[in-house]
Amino acid sequence: LEFKDQRNVYLFTPPITGRYRFEISNLTKGSDHEVNLLVYNSGGGEEASTSYGIMNGDGLTIASMQAGQTYEIQIRQYSGIDSYNLNIGYQKDSL
Helix, strand or coil, X not given: CCCCCEEEXXXXXXXXXXXXXXXXXXXXXXXXXXXXXXXXXXXCCEEEEEEECCCCCCEEEEEEECCXXXXXXXXXXXXXXXXXXXXXXXXXCCC
């Protein structure tokens, strides 16, 4: 179900402490999108946010997420209703 000014809320609890990457993918190219990705910590403070046009693969990197703490991820779709994939990945330290 999708509608204008949609806000989807997800909870994420990292299994290990470290750096995590959040990306939105599979937005339809050529559509008029206004999509925001926001990450809040367990205390309700904003960790980071970004806006998307039609740039698939752009995203946020949170430098230090704590294992066992629950974070809130919000995807806000203001215009250009579309489906998407939310990708979350752990980033290993580079050598």
